[in-house]
Amino acid sequence: MRSVHAxxxxxxxxxxxxxxxxxxxxxxxxxxxxxxxxxxxxxxxxEGATYSINVPFMPIFNNLVMFKQDVAQNSxxxxxxxxxxxxxxxxxxxxxxxxxxxxxxxHDGKPxxxxxxxxxxxxxxxxxxxxxxxxxxxxxxxxxxEVTVNGDYEASFELKRPQPALLSLLASGYxxxxxxxxxxxxxxxxxxxxxxxKFVEFKANESIKLTKNSDYWKKGLPxxxxxxxxxxxxxxTAILGFVSGKFDMTFPTEVSIPLLKEVKAQAPxxxxxxxxxxxxxxxxxxxxxxPFDNLDIRRALALALDRKAFIQIMxxxxxxxxxTMLPAPGGLWAMPKEMLESIPGYGPDINANREEARKLMQKxxxxxxxRLAVKVATRNIPIYRDPAVILIDQMKNIYIDxxxxxxxxxxxFPKVARKDYSLGxxxxxxxxxxxxxxxxxNYSCGSERNYTNYCNKEIEKLFDQQSAxxxxxxxxxxxxxIDKKLQEDVARPIIFHGRTGTCWNPYxxxxxxxxxxxxxxxxxxxxxxxx
Amino acid sequence: MFxxxxxxxxxxxxxxxxxxxxxxxxxxxxxxxxxxxLFDAAGFVDPTDKANLEKELGxxxxxxxxxxxxxxxxxxxxxxxxxxxxxPALQEILPRIxxxxxxxxxxxxxxxxIGIPLGVLSAVHQGSKLDYTLRVVSLSGLSLPSFWLxxxxxxxxxxxxxxxxxxxxxxxxxxxxFAIYAVPxxxxxxxxxxxxxxxxxxxxxxxxxxxxxxTARAKGASETSVNYRHALKxxxxxxxTVIGIEAAFLIGGLIxxxxxxxxxxxxxxxxxxxxxxxxxxxxxxxxxxxxxVVVANFTVDMLYAAIDPRIRYGx
Numbered sequence: 001m002r003s004v005h006a007x008x009x010x011x012x013x014x015x016x017x018x019x020x021x022x023x024x025x026x027x028x029x030x031x032x033x034x035x036x037x038x039x040x041x042x043x044x045x046x047e048g049a050t051y052s053i054n055v056p057f058m059p060i061f062n063n064l065v066m067f068k069q070d071v072a073q074n075s076x077x078x079x080x081x082x083x084x085x086x087x088x089x090x091x092x093x094x095x096x097x098x099x100x101x102x103x104x105x106x107h108d109g110k111p112x113x114x115x116x117x118x119x120x121x122x123x124x125x126x127x128x129x130x131x132x133x134x135x136x137x138x139x140x141x142x143x144x145x146e147v148t149v150n151g152d153y154e155a156s157f158e159l160k161r162p163q164p165a166l167l168s169l170l171a172s173g174y175x176x177x178x179x180x181x182x183x184x185x186x187x188x189x190x191x192x193x194x195x196x197x198k199f200v201e202f203k204a205n206e207s208i209k210l211t212k213n214s215d216y217w218k219k220g221l222p223x224x225x226x227x228x229x230x231x232x233x234x235x236x237t238a239i240l241g242f243v244s245g246k247f248d249m250t251f252p253t254e255v256s257i258p259l260l261k262e263v264k265a266q267a268p269x270x271x272x273x274x275x276x277x278x279x280x281x282x283x284x285x286x287x288x289x290x291p292f293d294n295l296d297i298r299r300a301l302a303l304a305l306d307r308k309a310f311i312q313i314m315x316x317x318x319x320x321x322x323x324t325m326l327p328a329p330g331g332l333w334a335m336p337k338e339m340l341e342s343i344p345g346y347g348p349d350i351n352a353n354r355e356e357a358r359k360l361m362q363k364x365x366x367x368x369x370x371r372l373a374v375k376v377a378t379r380n381i382p383i384y385r386d387p388a389v390i391l392i393d394q395m396k397n398i399y400i401d402x403x404x405x406x407x408x409x410x411x412x413f414p415k416v417a418r419k420d421y422s423l424g425x426x427x428x429x430x431x432x433x434x435x436x437x438x439x440x441x442n443y444s445c446g447s448e449r450n451y452t453n454y455c456n457k458e459i460e461k462l463f464d465q466q467s468a469x470x471x472x473x474x475x476x477x478x479x480x481x482i483d484k485k486l487q488e489d490v491a492r493p494i495i496f497h498g499r500t501g502t503c504w505n506p507y508x509x510x511x512x513x514x515x516x517x518x519x520x521x522x523x524x525x526x527x528x529x530x531x
Numbered sequence: 532m533f534x535x536x537x538x539x540x541x542x543x544x545x546x547x548x549x550x551x552x553x554x555x556x557x558x559x560x561x562x563x564x565x566x567x568x569l570f571d572a573a574g575f576v577d578p579t580d581k582a583n584l585e586k587e588l589g590x591x592x593x594x595x596x597x598x599x600x601x602x603x604x605x606x607x608x609x610x611x612x613x614x615x616x617x618x619p620a621l622q623e624i625l626p627r628i629x630x631x632x633x634x635x636x637x638x639x640x641x642x643x644x645i646g647i648p649l650g651v652l653s654a655v656h657q658g659s660k661l662d663y664t665l666r667v668v669s670l671s672g673l674s675l676p677s678f679w680l681x682x683x684x685x686x687x688x689x690x691x692x693x694x695x696x697x698x699x700x701x702x703x704x705x706x707x708x709f710a711i712y713a714v715p716x717x718x719x720x721x722x723x724x725x726x727x728x729x730x731x732x733x734x735x736x737x738x739x740x741x742x743x744x745x746t747a748r749a750k751g752a753s754e755t756s757v758n759y760r761h762a763l764k765x766x767x768x769x770x771x772t773v774i775g776i777e778a779a780f781l782i783g784g785l786i787x788x789x790x791x792x793x794x795x796x797x798x799x800x801x802x803x804x805x806x807x808x809x810x811x812x813x814x815x816x817x818x819x820x821x822x823x824v825v826v827a828n829f830t831v832d833m834l835y836a837a838i839d840p841r842i843r844y845g846x
Contacts, residue, residue: 039803041569041615126577133584134569135577189617204616204623205803206700206795232697232793233803236682241697241793244689266689409806414567 024509026223030529032508035238036229037251039205042188045176046124049136051429051519054173055252056208056229058522059222060107061176061193064098064117064155065167069523072275072515074433075332076164076472079171083112083194084155093162093470100153104217106179107198114149119180121147121157132184139440139447140169143467162468164475165436172432173520196222196525205231216525223510223528235259243267248508248529253277253518255501257315263503271511272503274318276330277518279429281310281387283493286422288453291372296360298490301423302345303357304398310390311496320497321346323483324438327497330515332433335480343487357398366399375405377424379412387495388425416451426451428492433516435479439463443491454491507531532836532843539832543825550821554814555598564590565614565808588614601814611811615804620811624797624819631789631796635781637716642723643774647763649724650731650770655758657736665728672725677784681718681791688714698794715792719784723777730773734766741765768839775831779824 040053045061048054064084071078081087084098104112122128125141143163148156157166169175182192191199194217197210208229212222230247232238239259242250243266253275255263260272283301285292292298311319320326323340325333340346345353358367366372374395378388385406392402402423407415416424430438440463441447445455459482466478487494502513507530514521566584585591589600604611610620653665688695696715702708738744739762747761785798797816804812835842 041807042617131580131583134580138577185617203795204613205800230793234790234793237685237697237791237793240685240689240695244693244695246695246697411563414563 024530026509026526026528027530028223028528029225030531031226031228032224032249032524032527032529033228033230033247034249035232035241035247035251036208037235037238037254038233039231040202040208043191043199043202043208044132044184044188045174046120046178047132047134047136047184047188051173051252054519055522056202056210056227057191057199058173058176059195059197059210059227059524060191060199061178061195062104063171063173063175064100064177065171066173066523067171067514067517067520069521069526070510070512072512073330073332074168074171074514074517074520076168079167083117083177087167093164094159095156096159096166097154097156100155101217102153104194105215106181106194107192107213108179108182110179110181112177112179112194113152114155115152116177116180117155118147118149120176120178123178123184130184133188137174140175140437142440161464162470163436164470165432165434165467168432168434169437171520172517173522174431196523197224197227200226207231218525222525224524227524239263242270242503245505249504249511250502252502252513252522253500255503257318257499257501260501260503263501267503267505269506270503271506271508272501273513274499274501275513275515276320276326276497276499277429278326278331278433278497278516279427279518280322280324280326280497281383281425281427281495283391283495284416284421284424284426284451285490285492286419286424286453288419289422291364291374292422294364295490296364297366297372299344300357300360300364300398301395301400302487302490302493303353303360304394304400305345305353305391305493305495306350306394307346307496309394310387313390314386315496315499318499320499322497323487323494324442324492325435325479325483326430326433326516331497332516333435333476333479333483335483339480339484343484345493346487354397361399368399371399371401373401373403374423375421376402377405377407377415377421378426379409380406381409383498384412384425384427391425391495417448419451419453424451426492429518431517431519435463435475435482436467439466439482443486452492454486454489456485456489456491459485459489539829543829546825547818547821551602551814551818552598554817554821555601556594558808558810558813559594561808563808564810566590568808601811605815605818610815613804613812614809615807615812620815623800623812624815627795627797627800628819630794631785631798633712634716634719634785634789634794634796635778637712638720638723638781638784639774639778641716641720642727642777645720646724646727647731647767647770650728651735651758651763653728653732654735654739655754666732669725669728672721673729675721676787677719677722678787678791680721681715681788684714684718685791697792711792711794715788715794718792719781719788722784723774723781726777727770727773731766731770734769735762738762738766764838768835771831771834771838775827778827782820 036056038052042048043057045053045057062083064082065079065087066082067074068078068080083101083104085101086099088097100114106112119128121141123130123132124135124138125144126135126138143160145158145160148158176193178187179192196213196216198213200209200211202208211226212224216222232241241247243263263270264272285298287293287298307321311317322334325331328334347353376388376392378384388404392404395402415421428442441449443450443454444463445460462478462482466475466482469475469478504511509528509530510526512521566581570581589597613620613623616623649665653662656662685695696710698711702711744757744762747757782798785796786802789796789799801813801816
């Protein structure tokens with residue numbers, strides 16, 4: 001019976017968040033109008049670290065491989081060929097070879113070849129003459145020794161050691177292939193790709209326009225004539241725009257749960273889905289300076305959390321509790337429930353947890369008459385500020401008096417990167433639901449994004465071990481072990497994994513909202529409008 | 532008069548130089564520049580890449596050198612390049628000026644055309660129901676924040692007409708073209724209309740008690756002539772001062788209104804540029820606003836002399 005349930009759950013996950021098959025034969029034409037939540041800093045996906053860039057510019061490009069766009073859950077099994085017709089691992093799993101598609105042209109008419117693949121990844125690895133202005137995902141390719149080509153239509157990634165996750169990283173919306181003959185500067189302002197839509201214009205703070213690539217190598221696609229994004233940073237105006245019919249679709253995964261209720265009230269016909277976005281809200285604790293260099297205090301902090309209260313207040317119950325990896329059913333690598341609940345602070349009895357936390361605080365020299373005063377630093381935007389306020393309230397139960405220290409957005413990341421905080425509340429997004437991306441980036445000794453200074457050489461060995469493990473089930477078990485250890489060490493206590501909404505009008509067909517990443521599902525070549 | 536104008540122009544120049552220094556220094560006192568923002572937000576900071584970008588943008592130069600480069604460029608009509616869009620700053624700023632200018636002009640027009648007549652009416656009918664009603668309206672105009680009013684208008688518009696007057700670069704009808712400017716102009720102009728009305732009212736009340744008004748009435752002049760030809764003409768000076776000051780303050784209201792109505796004007800662009808620490812855009816935009824304010828003040832002073840024959844600027 002259990003296996004039947006598991007099968008049913010698996011089948012559900014493989015279904016798109018919105019059923020495309022029931023939508024009928026796709027119609028050609030129409031401009032998809034969408035609002036954009038802010039003005040992206042540039043049009044170059046490789047130089048960005050926000051999905052504000054992926055959403056409008058991913059339709060311009062192709063990857064070597066990509067996550068199938070109508071499957072909601074990104075996994076190795078949902079990776080399909082894109083510019084590569086096929087791929088193969090060498091017997092020692094240290095070489096990944098792609099056979100490339102022939103006859104593909106860049107939007108300016110030049111042919112796509114393996115040289116473009118080499119150029120792109122050499123630039124990402126910092127090995128080429130041309131440089132990106134910034135290269136936020138350089139570490140994704142730490143295990144790649146070299147990218148080699150064999151003729152115009154074959155490219156290989158030669159690795160230092162096996163890394164099965166590489167294929168998933170290459171399938172991300174963050175990994176398009178760039179043309180060799182266009183400079184990084186031009187890619188920031190007028191990008192050229194091979195994808196289903198061509199770049200028309202990007203007016204900062206105003207609009208982004210894409211038009212159909214009539215010469216697209218996938219015959220019959222795209223269905224739309226174009227996509228237009230109107231940049232509306234004010235959320236209320238944007239939602240009113242959708243409700244009044246000015247837009248066919250909201251910005252993906254940007255509608256909060258309270259706003260979703262308003263949308264449904266004012267536009268009852270709108271199709272809305274709420275999905276996890278693989279962004280965790282977590283506590284960053286500076287363990288290199290007092291008082292949080294004391295493990296007892298860090299543990300007390302983790303024990304004080306009432307995660308359900310956070311979720312109830314902020315998401316009306318629609319969010320998930322988990323460790324570092326995104327919880328199931330959206331996440332692929334989540335610990336089983338029993339294992340999660342065995343971690344201190346995750347047990348259902350909040351009062352018992354807090355009683356234990358108070359004992360730890362007393363052991364560290366604090367109590368009702370000697371409370372610990374700390375500043376809780378966070379970014380000055382509601383999705384950061386709101387949980388920080390709840391956190392301060394919950395910490396009062398264990399003799400900690402928190403004071404909210406809101407930091408301007410521009411200063412937030414520099415401040416945490418300098419470790420100029422004692423306790424903070426942060427959000428961590430994952431582009432790919434894979435432990436390699438999450439573990440190395442956030443918990444590896446010396447990583448720029450390891451804001452908490454957490455460094456455990458034993459765990460680092462396990463990071464490498466899981467990364468090189470080619471047996472999926474064995475790797476999963478290792479990942480669970482690591483994730484459990486990270487939570488027990490209070491490396492970066494995870495409070496919850498949020499969910500957000502996306503809405504579109506019923507005549508928009510072929511939209512699939514990914515359930516374990518908000519970075520990978522914006523190719524829009526299958527999207528069409530029934531009107 | 533000529534000497535006065537020359538003196539004022541010289542003073543304007545000194546003021547603008549002072550403002551340019553203040554803008555320049557203040558921008559650099561604010562922690563973080565665009566390189567910090569770009570790199571730290573993205574993580575994985577490579578110090579060499581960061582230093583290269585700082586060098587490329589000229590941010591490694593001493594501050595006085597950066598200032599001289601900017602002013603030197605400005606004098607040659609070169610406003611520099613936007614750090615974010617990498618386009619010439621002039622190319623980024625110019626298309627936005629007419630949008631904001633149209634909005635600001637409409638807001639001021641709304642403020643004057645509503646505020647002055649209603650202020651006169653309120654003063655002439657002092658103590659009447661009409662006076663009390665208008666005073667309540669003016670008080671609410673001063674109390675309601677323009678962003679709130681803007682959102683209220685949008686919500687009402689969606690609810691009543693199923694559409695909303697947010698910016699559209701290619702309006703289909705003239706009514707739409709009018710609405711996309713007129714409605715936000717009303718939202719932002721409501722506050723200054725209320726202020727104009729209150730100033731007009733109090734100024735009119737003072738004038739209406741003067742002896743020469745009584746004399747005009749005694750001579751048999753009609754009420755319209757007394758109110759508009761004799762009283763308003765003399766009461767208008769403080770109103771012009773207020774409108775001049777409001778023109779300067781309007782930019783603050785426009786930031787919010789442009790955001791709510793999604794108008795791609797100068798004010799919203801300034802905030803966005805500040806968020807990115809896009810120095811060339813911020814510096815040049817603030818200078819532009821400073822020039823507008825200084826010129827508006829100068830124009831108001833000149834208008835005094837044109838309107839009131841008693842005022843003469845001596846040499």
